[in-house]
Structures are given as C-alpha cells and as structure tokens.
Amino acid sequence: MAHIKIENLVKAYENRRKQRRKGDPVSVGEMIKVLDNINLEFADGEMVCILGPSGCGKSTMLKILAGFDTATSGRILVDGREVKEPTSDYIFVFQHSGLLPWMTVWQNVELGLRHMEDAAQKEAQIQEYIDMVELTNSEQHYPHQLSGGMQRRAELARALVVNPDMLIMDEPFTGLDFLTRMKMREEVVNMHEFIGKSILMVTHDIDDALVMADHIVVMGDNPTQVKMDRLLRFDRPRDVSTGELAEIRDEIYFMLGVSYVV
Amino acid sequence: MNNWRGAGWLLPASSFLIILLLWELVSRFSGWSSQVFPGPLRVLESIGEMLQDGTLLQHAAASLYRVTVGFYIAALLGIPLGILIGRVALAYRMLNPLIQFLRPISPLAWIPLAMLWFGIGDKPAIFLIFLASFFPIVVSTAVAVSAINPIYFQVAANFRLSRREVAFRVVIPAILPDVVTALRISVSIAWLVVVAAEMIAVQSGLGYLILDSRNALRMDYVMVGMIVIGLIGVLLDYVMKGLGRLESTAWARKSST
Numbered sequence A: 001m002a003h004i005k006i007e008n009l010v011k012a013y014e015n016r017r018k019q020r021r022k023g024d025p026v027s028v029g030e031m032i033k034v035l036d037n038i039n040l041e042f043a044d045g046e047m048v049c050i051l052g053p054s055g056c057g058k059s060t061m062l063k064i065l066a067g068f069d070t071a072t073s074g075r076i077l078v079d080g081r082e083v084k085e086p087t088s089d090y091i092f093v094f095q096h097s098g099l100l101p102w103m104t105v106w107q108n109v110e111l112g113l114r115h116m117e118d119a120a121q122k123e124a125q126i127q128e129y130i131d132m133v134e135l136t137n138s139e140q141h142y143p144h145q146l147s148g149g150m151q152r153r154a155e156l157a158r159a160l161v162v163n164p165d166m167l168i169m170d171e172p173f174t175g176l177d178f179l180t181r182m183k184m185r186e187e188v189v190n191m192h193e194f195i196g197k198s199i200l201m202v203t204h205d206i207d208d209a210l211v212m213a214d215h216i217v218v219m220g221d222n223p224t225q226v227k228m229d230r231l232l233r234f235d236r237p238r239d240v241s242t243g244e245l246a247e248i249r250d251e252i253y254f255m256l257g258v259s260y261v262v
Numbered sequence B: 001m002n003n004w005r006g007a008g009w010l011l012p013a014s015s016f017l018i019i020l021l022l023w024e025l026v027s028r029f030s031g032w033s034s035q036v037f038p039g040p041l042r043v044l045e046s047i048g049e050m051l052q053d054g055t056l057l058q059h060a061a062a063s064l065y066r067v068t069v070g071f072y073i074a075a076l077l078g079i080p081l082g083i084l085i086g087r088v089a090l091a092y093r094m095l096n097p098l099i100q101f102l103r104p105i106s107p108l109a110w111i112p113l114a115m116l117w118f119g120i121g122d123k124p125a126i127f128l129i130f131l132a133s134f135f136p137i138v139v140s141t142a143v144a145v146s147a148i149n150p151i152y153f154q155v156a157a158n159f160r161l162s163r164r165e166v167a168f169r170v171v172i173p174a175i176l177p178d179v180v181t182a183l184r185i186s187v188s189i190a191w192l193v194v195v196a197a198e199m200i201a202v203q204s205g206l207g208y209l210i211l212d213s214r215n216a217l218r219m220d221y222v223m224v225g226m227i228v229i230g231l232i233g234v235l236l237d238y239v240m241k242g243l244g245r246l247e248s249t250a251w252a253r254k255s256s257t
C-alpha cells in the first residue's frame, strides 16, 4: 500500500555564492527555493510520471519522498505516516546506476534479503528475480561487466526482491539506447500491471510519460510549481500521435516552452 | 612497438649493460684507485664474500624487519584513522589541520627526538618508518573515503544497513583499491627512510652497512649496500603491485578502463 500525499512541500537551499550575480533571484546567504509549496496526491498503485525542465527539483522531491533528504517545510505522507527516514518499503532506483560496483549482480540483489534466515528460500527468491529481469547467467558478473540496460534491470531486480510498496525511479532510462529504452518501457509497464505496486518515475521524455503513466505531473521552475496534474485513463498499448493523448502532448510541449516541429 | 613485445626484457637489460660497461671503463681509466671507485667485478666479488659470511643477509633482514614493523603499525593505525577523518566531519575538522601540519615535516627531522625518546636500537628506526608511512596512509584513506559516491550511502540507508554493515559492505570495499595504492607508495617511502634511519641509531641494517663501510673506506661494500637496497626496493614494489591485483579490487581496475 502506498497512498502518497505531498502537502505544502518547500525545499530551499542557502545561496552560497560569494557575490550576488546578475540574474540571481536572492542575495548571498538567503535561501533559494527549489520547491515552492508543492501539493500532490497519488492513489495507491498508480504509475506516476513526473516531467519538468532540468534543475527544477524533481530529484530533490523524490529524495525527500525516499527519506534521503528533508523538507524545509511541509511534509510527505505515505498511507498517513510522515516520511522521516529511508525504509526498505520504498526503494529508490537511481538516475545513474546505484548498483554497488564491488558486488556481483547476485550480491547486489541479495542486499535487501541479507537477514533472511532460510538460505534455500533466499537463494530461490534471488534467482527468481534475476530470472525475471532476464539476467540468468550474469549472476556472478560485476556491474561494469554489464551493459547499461542490464545494469538497470539488475537494479530493478534488487528493488523488487524486497517486495516494496513503492518504487521511486529517477530517470531510469537515461543513457540507454533507443531499442533498450523501448524494451525497458514495456517491461516497467508490464511489471507495474503485474505487481500492482506504486511507481513514481521522473523522466525527460514526454512520450515515456504519455505511454506509461496513469498519472502525469508536469513541473515548471523558478521556483518549481506544479503546472499539470492529470490522470491518464487510457488503455494500453497507447498511440500518442492521435486523439486526446496527442492534444495532451501538445499542451505539455507548450508548457515546457518547446516545440517538436522544427 | 609490437615487434618489441616478444623481447620486453631486452630494452631494460641493455640499459643495465650500458651502465655496467661505463662503470667498468671509468673504474679502469679514470685514474681513481679501486679503493675509491671499485669496478663491477670487484663489487661482485664483495657480494660473494658478504653472502658467504652471512653479513649481507643479516643487514638486509634487519632493514626489512624494521620496515615491516613500522609499516604495519602505520597501516593498522592509519587506515582506521583515515576512515574516521573521511567519514566524520568533526574528526576531519579537528584532525585534518594537525595532520597537514605534521605531514611536511620530513621523518628525518624527527631523528634527534626519536633517539632521545626511544634510545638506541630498533625502536627509533621503527618510529621513523612509522612516521614516514603513517601520514600518506591516513591522508589517502581519508581522501578515498570522502570521495565515495554519496549514492552508495543512500543505497545502504534504503536497504537499512547498520553502521557496521556500512563499514564492511560499503566503505571498506569502496576504498580498498585506493588504499592498496597508498600502501604501495608508502612502502617505498618507508624503504627510503629506513636507510637514513639506520645511519644514525643502530648497528645493523643496510643503512648501517653503508655508513660503516664508508668509515672503513670500503667503497665496494658501500656499493653492495646500494645495489641490495635497489633490488629489495624493486622486490617490495613488485609484492605490493601483486596486492593490487587482488580479486576484491578487480572492479575498480576494470570500471576505470
């Protein structure tokens, strides 16, 4: 279960510049708001995609949700309980690989199960998830011996094996080639439909969001506020080139101040 | 360059040969007596002598013993201290200035104090070796720890690793490759220092051999001492290099290439 409620969330950093520069919103020593009064609510089991310009605070928001960072004011509630510290109920999948490079795929996946008493069951479970992400026979490989897509899948296996209530993914497809990206998209959607867990995902790709999301959020910057907060109740597979989805796409492009027709 | 691979020893061997040849020529034609400038054959003979009566082995063993003990103590204290400084901001703020202040003081500058505190014998020499290797080990370890990608600590927090687990599953494996490199460098520094230390406080070791032979005007023995110091230095580095080939540091070598 993971019903998420973000209430009046504000995150500010101190402006540490030595001198005030032209264009700086505040002077030295004052606080710069990265997130300004964000309010969002996600139902349990939703696949949420978050879009927004670079540097607008998407990662910051996810890190507060995961308990890695704290809010300046406001709070995030998951099932009514305020998030205060990391827990293995919500697993974070990192923007760049979060696999521990000195551990093999097997050891990485084992991380969340290390306290399990029944060794045989533990082994079976690790194998099951490694097989699920199609990394059979790569168990003893180190992350640097895997391709980018395999690394993401290994990280997904490590996250899913602990049976978390929620996956928090920060640009999980960045740096993947086109084909791998398309496959990963499909895999994540299938996985979501199969396990029914909440997934919060930041992406830079508008099509990723339109194809995958049950719930789409667009953020703007300076300071960051929610510009679009919308449910997408469309069947999959989806065609984003026509109909209502195409209209939403145009709207988002417009919101982000870019055009896809050059 | 490919043609050279098969005979990789040829180039270095030829440079040694040239030096030997020059050495022989100078010793013959420079006009210096063989007392002052013994030739390679004479030195080879002396090596034979000293091997036979066991003095060479004795001196080499004495030096190696001091280096080993001083270096081990430095590593045993230096690595944990480095981890502490790298991990705990308070420890960094307290200790880093002190270490940065002490580090540039050559271990040789400590000789008078070392002799005063530890008297004559192995102890002052070991203390100097310790000083020579301790600071590089502490500093490199601390730098390695603070360079660990914070993502790994977030992963650890996410999977609820205890402090102990963070130390053994994240910090130590992450810094191991850098620490091994630091150990390799500090062994060679320690080896440089032991010779100097032995010229003052002790009656054995390769440094003592050199000093004592000079006093006896046996330049051939001085040269034997130098040659053995070079050989053991190469050997030590080779052993430490082997340490860098450990399985547990393989990930760092491969991900950086």
Ligand SMILES: Nc1ncnc2c1ncn2[C@@H]1O[C@H](COP(=O)(O)OP(=O)(O)OP(=O)(O)O)[C@@H](O)[C@H]1O
Pocket (backbone or CB within 6 Å): A013, A014, A034, A052, A053, A054, A055, A056, A057, A058, A059, A060, A061
């Ligand atoms: N520790 C910090 N100290 C000061 N400012 C910070 C810190 N961390 C992040 N910021 C600022 O917060 C803003 C948001 O950063 P964040 O990483 O959340 O952006 P993002 O939306 O994830 O961007 P991207 O899409 O490029 O990943 C940035 O402008 C950044 O400069």
Ligand SMILES: [Mg+2]
Pocket (backbone or CB within 6 Å): A058, A059, A060, A095, A170
């Ligand atoms: Mg980001």
